[in-house]
Amino acid sequence: MFDLTGKVALITGASRGLGFAMAQGFARHGATVILNGRNAEALEASALRLRETGAAVHTSIFDVTNSEAIKAAVGKVEAEVGAIDILVNNAGIQHRQLMSELAEADWRRVIDTNLTGPLLVAQAVSPAMARRKSGKIINICSLANEIGRPSIAPYMAAKGGLKMLTKSMALEWAKDNVQVNAIGPGFFKTEMNTPLVEDEAFNSWVCERTPAGRWGDPEELAGAAIFLASEAANYINGQIIYVDGGFLSSM
Numbered sequence: 001m002f003d004l005t006g007k008v009a010l011i012t013g014a015s016r017g018l019g020f021a022m023a024q025g026f027a028r029h030g031a032t033v034i035l036n037g038r039n040a041e042a043l044e045a046s047a048l049r050l051r052e053t054g055a056a057v058h059t060s061i062f063d064v065t066n067s068e069a070i071k072a073a074v075g076k077v078e079a080e081v082g083a084i085d086i087l088v089n090n091a092g093i094q095h096r097q098l099m100s101e102l103a104e105a106d107w108r109r110v111i112d113t114n115l116t117g118p119l120l121v122a123q124a125v126s127p128a129m130a131r132r133k134s135g136k137i138i139n140i141c142s143l144a145n146e147i148g149r150p151s152i153a154p155y156m157a158a159k160g161g162l163k164m165l166t167k168s169m170a171l172e173w174a175k176d177n178v179q180v181n182a183i184g185p186g187f188f189k190t191e192m193n194t195p196l197v198e199d200e201a202f203n204s205w206v207c208e209r210t211p212a213g214r215w216g217d218p219e220e221l222a223g224a225a226i227f228l229a230s231e232a233a234n235y236i237n238g239q240i241i242y243v244d245g246g247f248l249s250s251m
């Protein structure tokens, strides 16, 4: 049920962090993975790490905010590797600043990357899925879809928007047998969160506030992604699965 043999999976922002961990999980379950990123060197180093484990890995360089570059890259992948069965919209950025000091450009950058990016990549990938009457799209949301804290307004707005964009995609593409779901990670130890992990007070707060008593390991996100990408999830559509050590259920 969870076998991904013969499937082609495109994961955006996959040279490191959660994207890389999901790519690794997909590859272990038999998929051919396409790592996306903007930096050719970082991407190739990550692809090499995966290939050393025996995985079938390709890279695709594009910025998720650039629709022309996305269309060209997706066309190239479809021609050279094959039809994309699984898309994970994972690329994302954070910008921590109080709204009173927030510049318009920073607001737009976060919304463009975290909300518009997933739309643009899904628009490029979904027509071929619709033609083949088969596809899985997984959007990487956040706890910030539901709750937040001061200083991350653009991120909360973008991820909250991505939650509802997931449902919109699910509604429009269900007829084509494309399932669109999301994963909301809790606090995971990745480069994005390095400043938070290194902040002693914040680190203790995460460990105390999370019922599991610790940060998540990026590899612990892969299970939910494999599940949603597999045939086991063929009748699951428009859902958000939180992988958070119990965080959202706790006061």
Ligand SMILES: NC(=O)c1ccc[n+]([C@@H]2O[C@H](COP(=O)([O-])OP(=O)(O)OC[C@H]3O[C@@H](n4cnc5c(N)ncnc54)[C@H](O)[C@@H]3O)[C@@H](O)[C@H]2O)c1
Pocket (backbone or CB within 6 Å): 012, 013, 014, 015, 016, 017, 018, 019, 036, 037, 038, 062, 063, 064, 065, 090, 091, 092, 093, 113, 117, 140, 141, 142, 143, 184, 185, 186, 187, 188, 189, 190, 191, 192, 193
């Ligand atoms: N780490 C966490 O605890 C956590 C929690 C909730 C949600 N998330 C979400 O998970 C996703 C991955 O986060 P992460 O922690 O692995 O972060 P990360 O910073 O380690 O990785 C994000 C990747 O996306 C890439 N990227 C950024 N902008 C891009 C663009 N315009 N085009 C292509 N690639 C781009 C970055 O270069 C990087 O490789 C993000 O969407 C993030 O918001 C992470």
